[in-house]
Amino acid sequence: MAQLPALVDGVERLTDMMQAPPDAFVQARGIGKRFGALTALRDVDIDIRAGEVLALLGDNGAGKTTFVKVLAGAHVPSDGTLRIGGDTVRFASPRDAADHGVATIYQELALSENLKVAENIFLGHELVRPVLGVPFLDRAAMRARVRVLLGELDAHIPDIEAPVGSLSGGQRQAVAIARALNLDARLIIMDEPTAALAVAETRKVLNLTRRLAESGRAVVIVSHNIADVFEVADRMIVFRRGRKIAERKRAETDPDEIVALITGAHPDARVADQP
Amino acid sequence: MDDQSGVGRDLTLAAACVAAVFLFALLSPAFGTAGNAATVLRNGYELWLIALGMTLLMAMGAIDVSVGAVMGVTAILTGQALLADLPLGVVMLVGPAAGAMLGLCAGAVVVWGRIPAIVATLGLFGVFRMLIFLVLGGQWLSGLPADLTRVVDWRAAGVPAGLLIVALAYGxxxxxxxxxxxxxxxxAIGFDEDRARLMGLAVTRVRLATFAASGALCGLAGVFYIAIYRNVSMTIGADIALEAVAAVILGGTPIFGGRISLVGTVLGVLLLRILQNGLLLIGVPSLWQTVVTGALLLGVLSAEVVLRRARTGAA
Structure with a gap:
């Protein structure tokens, strides 16, 4: 009998797949990643669609961060193929990923805190007017664009000349998101976006996350906070021991089931426990 | 990039320079003359140039302790170019070009060898010193013509060309x-190299370019050395790495990078040279000069630790 829910789930997933639009922005197939003898990721298939927020869940070391780093160009996968926007890609660096419209906002690592707001938003992608090949900064144009971006995000940052290190956690997330928007990102990956944020700031960041999806971008969030995930995500994928063990739409699951999947108490989680 | 505390540091340093000038002028009648002021500035040329490169490297979280040997090698090359009667324009380019190559070597070892900059450049320091020994063969390079000296000491509206070149480099x-x-x-690289890479910066290119720029500045310092002293001894540049690091730290560019102050470095070099010149004129043996540099460095670093503890303790 234990196989029955798995079977039902399998059929559901099959119908989901058939209903799913064929043009998911990201199509990851059979992604694996080994570090020497350690297998961090095994045979992961994931579709990420424009206009939705996808949450990646799992315990520490379950593989969600490794998968995100593959998407972000920080890890080259050992197996599998990655298609983004219809092209098969092989990212050698985060810069490659950025050039394909993938922006990643790492927890605590997204910004250079010694630099100003505008410098962070444009770092590596500055607006320049080259003179004899020397990339002179077009500072007026960048300041104007920063005001537009922060205005769109409804982010209240009083002094855009201030170093990012002097901003609150929520303001930093807004700057990091403005940076992703400025890069014209079509997939925005947020690693623990609400960790270390005050309640009111968490609310703002979650609203921002929804708005990004509603504007037609694909959004992936990695989070330990089940309440935040249920508030913002359309779909959830649970990782365990380097495998994807479950995929659920928000309307078809509840926090208890997700927690059971993460901790291994759920029958579906046993897939990952086989050798 | 310069924050409030950086400006405070600049003012403190400027005040220290002024105080030292008044003190030495009281103690020695020879100190407060226009001629001696010109000498202090002229003695600063090489250190200003080398410390400028060191400032860029340290802001990036790197360091180059081989700068003295690079200045030595390039000074010898410049001297030989001078003896070979090459056109003066070419003679002046030999040093910076060779320096850039040597700086690039150091950068390559650090970037691709993944060796910490202080270790890599300490190793290269030994190699370059050996080069100097092999070329000089235990002799001095001396009796050089004064062509370069005339260029550096040529005055435009009273300002020596050497000082103008230094100012141009800083500008x-x-x-x-x-x-x-x-x-x-x-x-961004100085703040956190891995983060800069994740943000998509061409980290390797910036690091190599900065090492090369610092090398070129050491090469220019080599040209100035020949212009001013017209000889090269085996011990050329032995202390200048320590002086440069001291001047940069005095100026407020932290040793772990992420922040930069050019004004601070200018003043740090000036303070060192005023102290060295003043102490010499009041009769302190020149052996004590490195002690003064070292003591100043230790003093500033320990004062910072104490201040930081006081601040975090209060917060």
Whole structure:
């Protein structure tokens, strides 16, 4: 009998797949990643669609961060193929990923805190007017664009000349998101976006996350906070021991089931426990 | 990029320079003359140039302790170019070009060898010193013509050309730091190299370029050395790495990078040279000069630790 829910789930997933639009922005197939003898990721298939927020869940070391780093160009996968926007890609660096419209906002690592707001938003992608090949900064144009971006995000940052290190956690997330928007990102990956944020700031960041999806971008969030995930995500994928063990739409699951999947108490989680 | 505390540091240093000038002028009648002021500035040329490169490297979280040997090698090359009667324009380019190559070597070892900059450049220091020994063969390079000396000491409206070249180098660095992508990229790497890479910066290129620029400045310092002293001894540049690091730290560019102060470095070099000149004129043996440099460095670093503890303790 234990196989029955798995079977039902399998059929559901099959119908989901058939209903799913064929043009998911990201199509990851059979992604694996080994570090020497350690297998961090095994045979992961994931579709990420424009206009939705996808949450990646799992315990520490379950593989969600490794998968995100593959998407972000920080890890080259050992197996599998990655298609983004219809092209098969092989990212050698985060810069490659950025050039394909993938922006990643790492927890605590997204910004250079010694630099100003505008410098962070444009770092590596500055607006320049080259003179004899020397990339002179077009500072007026960048300041104007920063005001537009922060205005769109409804982010209240009083002094855009201030170093990012002097901003609150929520303001930093807004700057990091403005940076992703400025890069014209079509997939925005947020690693623990609400960790270390005050309640009111968490609310703002979650609203921002929804708005990004509603504007037609694909959004992936990695989070330990089940309440935040249920508030913002359309779909959830649970990782365990380097495998994807479950995929659920928000309307078809509840926090208890997700927690059971993460901790291994759920029958579906046993897939990952086989050798 | 310079924050409030940086400005405070500049003012403190400027005040220290002024105080030292008054003190030495009281103690020695020879100190407060126009001629001696010109000498202090002229003695600062090489250190200003080398410390400028060191400032860029340290803002990036790197360091180069082989700078003295690079100045030595390039000074010898410049001297030999001078003896070979090459056109003066070419003679002046030999040093910076060779320095840039040596700086690039150091950068390559650090970047691709993944060796910490202080270790890599300490190793290269030994190699370059051996080069100096092999070329000089235990002799001095001396009896050089005064052609370069005339260039450096030529005055435009009373300002020596040497000082103008130094000012031009700092001005160019300021423009690159404040008006081009180089400044934010350098400081982002200095703040956190891995993070800069994740943010998509061409970290390797910026690091190599900075090592090369520092090498070129050491090469220019080698040209100035020949112009001013017209000889090269085996011990050329033995202490200048310590002096440069001291001047940069005095100036407020932290040793772990992420922040930069060009004004601070200018004043740090000036303070060192005023102290060295003043102490010599009041009769302190020149052996004590490195002690003064070292003591100043230790004093400033320990004062910072104490201040930081006081601040975090209060917070």
């Amino acid at each position: 160019a660095a300021w423009v690159f730091l404040r008006r081009t992508t180089y400044g934010p990229h350098l400081l």
